[in-house]
Amino acid sequence: MARRLGLAIAALILMAAAPSWDWRSPAGLRPSRVPSGNPMSAAKVELGRRLFYDADLSVDGTMACATCHEQHRAFADGNAAHAGVHGDPGRRNVPGLANVAWLRPLTWGDPRIGSLEAQAAIPVTGTAPVEMGMAGQDAEIARRLSTDSCYPAMFAKAFPGDGTIDFEHVAKALAAFERTLVSFDTAYDANGRGGRTAMPSEAVAGSAVFDRHCRSCHSGPLLTDQKFHRIRSTPGPDAGLGEITRRTEDVGRFRTPSLRNVELTGPYFHDGSAKTIADAVRLHPRTSDLRDAQVMQIVAFLNSLTDRHFTMDARFSLPEFTCGK
Ligand code: HEC
Ligand code: HEC
Incomplete structure (x- = not known):
């Protein structure tokens, strides 16, 4: 009995130490x-x-x-x-x-x-x-x-x-x-949940082009493989990964950015050198065979990754109650 009580208490303590947090992310x-020394509260x-x-x-x-x-x-x-x-x-x-x-x-x-x-x-x-x-x-x-x-x-x-x-x-x-x-509250995510009409047809067409040309790096729910790639043929002054590793093959390699909310985060690239999404797409290698209409479809697709609930969410704004709740 005492042992069972001890186990029950130990289980309670464990639960208290690792409180579950609702991440509001796709299943x-x-x-x-999340470092064990910094649990969410x-x-x-x-x-x-x-x-x-x-x-x-x-x-x-x-x-x-x-x-x-x-x-x-x-x-x-x-x-x-x-x-x-x-x-x-x-x-x-x-x-x-x-x-x-x-x-x-x-x-x-x-x-x-x-x-x-x-x-x-x-x-x-x-x-x-x-x-x-x-x-x-x-x-x-x-x-x-x-x-x-x-x-x-x-x-x-x-x-x-x-x-x-x-x-x-x-x-x-x-x-x-x-x-x-x-931030996963977008037309793209609604579409994934079966709401086939959430994305305009232009964006649906763009999604197919994107899958063929872009998914290899902009993969998964965040649209990034989180790996380092060089996409500009002539590296600029910033060596990127090469600055840290000091290896020539890493010069000009940068982490693939997530494309969520990309409509709102311009200008683009590590140096902000691409003004529009279409410019950014065109500056990738092997995109010269994409027709302008296809690039516009890709842009429509990327715009379906904009989460207006995220940018308006009061929980993320300048706190109203200066001392917290
Ligand atoms: C080989 C991997 C790779 C492929 C394939 C790829 N990208 Fe990228 N993408 C990157 C990397 C790396 C960057 C950042 C480059 C930099 O900052 O120098 C990037 C940047 C971007 C950006 C700018 C995002 C920002 O926040 O600055 C957009 C938009 C983009 N890619 C869209 C696309 C589209 C559309 C395609 C398909 C036509 C594509 N990418 C294919 C790796 C890739
Ligand atoms: C002067 C502008 C500036 C301020 C102020 C600033 N940041 Fe940033 N932040 C940047 C830039 C630029 C980068 C990219 C740096 C790089 O890649 O070398 C960045 C990157 C980041 C990243 C990495 C994001 C990713 O995709 O990997 C996080 C997280 C971040 N900042 C959080 C913060 C926090 C927290 C503060 C306040 C303590 C802060 N930043 C203040 C400009 C700023």
């Missing part, structure tokens, strides 16, 4: 990784959301994550690149953040960045380029957030038992919020 799709997500919109994470208080990652553009920003707080020109195009929980590795060309927790330090403390300009300023971040009227209670709720206000917790909360940026 069978699980995020690539509503309080943590709410904290991460407030931090995502907080310019106090930048040295002069002018730049938040949301400055470059704007919800109405599926968390991209509409520029080829975005300068940092000191005017350092951005090196790369700002990617959208839809479904980042499923992406690994992160960023355009760095296979070492395996978690959102690790990624968060790059914009805040990175120096090449300087984005938010807080390198070596961990104590200042803790000081600023501690003197705020909301954060102490929010950190305590998000990290029960150790509500320390430090950058490790900031990164964990940001990562938890980013994992909620789930």
